[in-house]
Each structure stands twice: as structure tokens, then as C-alpha cells.
Amino acid sequence: MNLKKNWWKIIAVSLIIYTITAGFLGKVPRLPILHETIRNLYFHVTMWFGMMIILLISLVYSIKYLSSQKQEHDIIASEAANAGILLGCLGITTGMIWAKFTWGAYWVNDPKLNGAAVTLLIYFAYLILRGSIEEEQKRAKVSAVYNIFAYVLLLVFLMIWPRMNGVDSLHPGNGGNPAFSSYDLDKNMRWVFYPAIIGWTLIGVWMMTLKVRIRKIQQQLLNN
Amino acid sequence: MLKEIPILIKKELQNEWKQKFSFSGILLYVISTVFVSYLCFKVIENILVWNALFWIIMLFAATNAVAKSFIQESKGRLLYLYTLASPQGIIIAKTIYNALLLSIIGIFNYLFFGLLLGDLVQDKTLFLLTIILGSMGFAIVLTMISAIASKTNNTGSLMAILAFPILIPLLITLIRLSKNALDGLDLSVSYTYIIVLLAINVIVVVLAYLLFPYLWRD
Numbered sequence: 273m274n275l276k277k278n279w280w281k282i283i284a285v286s287l288i289i290y291t292i293t294a295g296f297l298g299k300v301p302r303l304p305i306l307h308e309t310i311r312n313l314y315f316h317v318t319m320w321f322g323m324m325i326i327l328l329i330s331l332v333y334s335i336k337y338l339s340s341q342k343q344e345h346d347i348i349a350s351e352a353a354n355a356g357i358l359l360g361c362l363g364i365t366t367g368m369i370w371a372k373f374t375w376g377a378y379w380v381n382d383p384k385l386n387g388a389a390v391t392l393l394i395y396f397a398y399l400i401l402r403g404s405i406e407e408e409q410k411r412a413k414v415s416a417v418y419n420i421f422a423y424v425l426l427l428v429f430l431m432i433w434p435r436m437n438g439v440d441s442l443h444p445g446n447g448g449n450p451a452f453s454s455y456d457l458d459k460n461m462r463w464v465f466y467p468a469i470i471g472w473t474l475i476g477v478w479m480m481t482l483k484v485r486i487r488k489i490q491q492q493l494l495n496n
Numbered sequence: 497m498l499k500e501i502p503i504l505i506k507k508e509l510q511n512e513w514k515q516k517f518s519f520s521g522i523l524l525y526v527i528s529t530v531f532v533s534y535l536c537f538k539v540i541e542n543i544l545v546w547n548a549l550f551w552i553i554m555l556f557a558a559t560n561a562v563a564k565s566f567i568q569e570s571k572g573r574l575l576y577l578y579t580l581a582s583p584q585g586i587i588i589a590k591t592i593y594n595a596l597l598l599s600i601i602g603i604f605n606y607l608f609f610g611l612l613l614g615d616l617v618q619d620k621t622l623f624l625l626t627i628i629l630g631s632m633g634f635a636i637v638l639t640m641i642s643a644i645a646s647k648t649n650n651t652g653s654l655m656a657i658l659a660f661p662i663l664i665p666l667l668i669t670l671i672r673l674s675k676n677a678l679d680g681l682d683l684s685v686s687y688t689y690i691i692v693l694l695a696i697n698v699i700v701v702v703l704a705y706l707l708f709p710y711l712w713r714d
Contacts, residue, residue: 338710386664393661400657404648414647417707418658421640424703428696429665 281478287471291318294464301461305374312370313461314468319363320388322472324426326480327356327395331423334416344488346412349419350402351483355476357395364388375442384443387429394422497585504581504589511568512597518568519597522561526605529553534612543678546616550609551671554630555663557601562594562638563655566646578712587708591639591701598631618680626674629693633666636697640704643711662700669693 295314303310330352337345367388368378379385401418405411434441512519533549540546569577577586606627610617617623641659645651673689 386668390661390664393664397657397661401644401648401654404650404654406649410647413710414644417711418644420707421662421703424699425662428699433665433692 280474284471284474284478287467288475291315291464291468291471295468298464299460309370309373310461312366314464316363316366316370318465318468319359319366319472321469322476323356323359323363324430325469325473326352326359326476327423327426329477329480330356330419334419337412337416338420341409341412343408343412343491346416347484347487347491348480349416351480351487353395353398353419354483355480357392357399358479359472359476360392360395364392380442382442384430384434384441387433390429391426394425398422497582500581500585501589501592504585505593508589508593515568518564522557522601523604525560526553526557526601527608529556530605530608530612533609537613540613540616543616543675546613547671547675547678549613550605551630551667551674553609554602554605555634555660555667557605558598558631558634558638559655559659561597561601562635562642563645563651565590565594565639565642567642567651583709583712584705586712587639587643587704591636591704594635594639595632598635599628602627602631617678619677622677622683622686623674625690626670626677629673629690629697630666630670633670633693633697633700634663636700636704637662637666640700640708643708647711666693666696669696 291314295311300308300310330349333345333349333352336342337349367385371380371385372378398415398418402411402415405414434443530553533553537545537549540549566574603624606617606623638655638659641662642655645654645658648654669689669692673686673693676686676689
């Protein structure tokens with residue numbers, strides 16, 4: 273194994289192992305209602321952070337594609353979107369489990385949750401859009417345009433919309449609710465929280481690079 | 497570009513006039529949907545149901561009405577158009593034209609819906625404003641999406657798949673605003689919703705303005 277090239281993969285795996293071990297066994301503040309569910313901060317929140325970073329990579333490569341028309345950029349953009357969607361699905365599942373134990377239901381009608389669902393629907397639509405155009409260059413161009421559209425709307429629906437006045441949200445950090453940082457009085461949770469974000473992001477990037485390599489090899493085989 | 501827009505809108509109007517059946521088709525779509533709802537419900541007294549049904553009919557009518565904006569024109573005519581006008585001019589003209597079209601459909605929908613299922617609206621001015629704001633929002637999102645969907649093989653279903661997630665937040669805000677109009681609440685309660693609607697519209701217009709030039713040529 274080439275250590276110079278693969279050091280970040282080792283970091284990714286160790287960070288995930290650290291997150292899971294310290295996330296389940298470490299000390300967390302004891303609070304009413306939340307109790308042990310506060311540990312979900314290490315999984316749900318960090319996965320969505322990772323998703324947003326990876327989808328940002330996808331956005332950057334879509335913009336790059338529009339200015340360069342290089343097929344490589346399109347492949348990276350689409351595989352980054354795939355990895356981001358996977359993290360998003362995991363994040364929404366962990367969030368639903370948390371909601372079941374804290375709010376009593378897997379899904380509640382809440383602007384933040386609906387915004388999250390809308391975001392995932394937009395990205396699923398991105399996949400369908402890619403599937404329904406045969407011609408490669410046209411597919412790359414049209415899906416790059418939709419991807420830019422999708423990311424801007426993701427920011428609107430996830431970050432701005434739930435925080436508006438007059439829109440009430442139950443979700444921590446929105447609608448006047450305190451975010452997790454205010455529960456974490458001794459600031460110990462951030463020793464797992466930030467490494468977890470980096471860990472999930474790196475794992476996502478790793479998956480992305482693997483898929484990109486496979487796609488490039490397939491391309492070469494087709495060309496030969 | 498500013499000079500182009502009125503000419504392009506006029507061209508859209510003339511086009512519509514030449515193909516009167518497509519506009520009548522959408523009106524007939526609204527009539528039959530409202531009539532089906534009438535046969536199912538007879539009279540609606542519940543404000544929430546009235547509101548939801550009205551906007552769902554509006555959503556589907558709008559999707560169908562705008563879906564044709566890039567498909568109806570033949571490849572040759574689009575090519576000719578692209579040599580004459582700037583892409584920004586084309587998308588803005590089409591959006592303005594669609595907003596006008598949807599406002600007319602919205603008002604028609606309201607008249608016919610109120611006639612058959614009962615008119616529950618207390619604040620008519622605010623409701624009219626909601627219809628116009630909603631038509632603007634629908635037109636802006638759907639015109640851009642129809643440009644994207646027209647490049648694919650299955651335009652019809654992709655139009656819905658691509659547009660509905662983007663339209664959901666718009667629709668929820670519209671439904672809240674129009675519920676205020678139905679209840680006849682004071683206008684000051686509704687300012688937030690109006691601002692949210694305008695903000696979403698502005699964001700999508702800017703995106704469409706920036707991105708359409710990459711999309712228009714095959």
C-alpha cells in the first residue's frame with residue numbers, strides 16, 4: 273500500500289472507528305427528555321454536514337464542467353452527488369430514529385424536516401434526470417445546470433427557510449430552539465463531533481474516488 | 497436585451513393565438529377537474545379542504561400549461577429564434593408570458609371553483625394577490641424546469657419529478673397565505689408569507705437568468 277497516497281484513507285477509517293466507540297461509550301451530559309439520544313449528535317448531524325460538504329464538491333465540479341466541458345468533471349460531479357445522497361439517506365434515517373425517541377413519532381410536520389425531505393427529493397430527481405438522457409454531452413450539460421439549481425435550493429430549504437420568522441420549527445437550532453451546543457455545557461461533545469464530520473466526509477470522498485476510477489476504466493474499455 | 501423582451505412576449509401571444517386549442521385545452525382541464533371534485537364533494541364547507549383542493553388543481557393545471565413552452569416549438573424554429581435573440585431575453589420573456597397565462601388560469605379556476613363548490617374567500621383582494629404571486633412563482637420555476645425537461649426523452653413525467661420538490665415550499669407558503677385570505681385575517685399577519693414568496697421567486701429568477709444560457713443550445 274502506498275502510504276504517501278493513502279494516508280487520508282487511514283485517517284478516515286480511524287476517525288469513524290473513534291466516532292463509533294467514543295460516540296457510544298463516551299460521557300455525555302445527562303438531560304431530561306434527551307437522555308442518551310443526545311449521542312445522535314455524533315451521527316445524524318455529522319452525516320448531514322458531510323453530505324453538504326460532498327454535495328458542495330459536486331456543485332464545484334458541475335460549475336467546472338460548464339466552463340471546461342471536460343467529461344472527467346461530469347463524472348466526479350455525478351459520483352459526488354451519489355455519495356452525498358447516500359450520506360443524506362443515512363442522516364435522515366438516524367434523524368427519524370432520534371425523533372421517535374424524543375418527539376414520539378418518526379416524522380412530524382415540521383419545516384426543517386420537510387425541507388430535508390424536499391432536498392432529498394430534488395437530488396433523487398437529479399439521478400432520474402441523468403438516467404433519462406442518452407447523449408453523453410447533453411446529459412452532462414443539463415444535469416450540471418440542474419445540480420447548480422439543486423444546491424442553491426438545498427441551502428434555501430435547509431438553512432434559510434426553517435430559520436425564517438413566522439415559520440415554527442421543533443428542530444434543535446431552529447425556530448428559537450437552542451442548538452445542541454447549548455446543551456453541551458462542558459464542551460466535551462465537540463471532541464467527537466468535529467472528528468466525526470471529517471470522518472464521514474472522508475469516507476464519502478473515498479467512495480466517490482473509487483466510483484470515479486471505475487467509471488474511468490469503463491470509459492477506457494469502451495473506447496478501446 | 498430589454499428591447500427584445502416585449503417583442504418576444506408578443507411573439508408568444510401570437511403563437512398562442514395561432515394555436516387556440518392548447519389554451520382551451522388547459523381551461524378544459526381545469527373545468528373537468530373542478531367538475532370531478534364537485535361530483536365528489538358537492539359542497540365544501542371545510543376551509544382547509546377547499547384551500548388544499550384549489551391549490552392542487554392549480555398545481556397540476558400549471559404544470560400542464562407550462563410544460564409545452566419549449567416542446568411546442570419545432571427544432572428548426574427554436575434554432576431560428578436562437579440566432580435572433582439572446583438566451584436571457586428568451587427565458588425572461590417566456591417566464592413573463594407564462595406568469596400572465598397562469599394568472600388567467602388561476603382566476604378562471606377560482607371563478608369556476610367558487611361557482612360549483614362554494615366561495616369561502618373572505619378577503620378577496622388578498623386572495624387575488626395570492627393567485628398572482630402563486631402564478632408568478634409557478635411560472636418562474638416551471639419555465640426553467642420545462643427548459644431542462646425538454647432536453648430529455650420522457651418530458652411529461654420528468655416535468656413533475658423535477659418541479660414538484662421545488663414547488664413544495666412555494667405551495668406550502670401559498671396555502672398558508674391563502675388560508676389567511678380565506679379566514680379574512682388582517683394583512684399584517686400575512687407579510688412574512690408574502691416576503692418568503694417574493695424571496696423564493698427572486699432566487700429562482702436569478703438562477704434561471706444565469707443558467708439558461710448554458711442550456712439553450714444543443
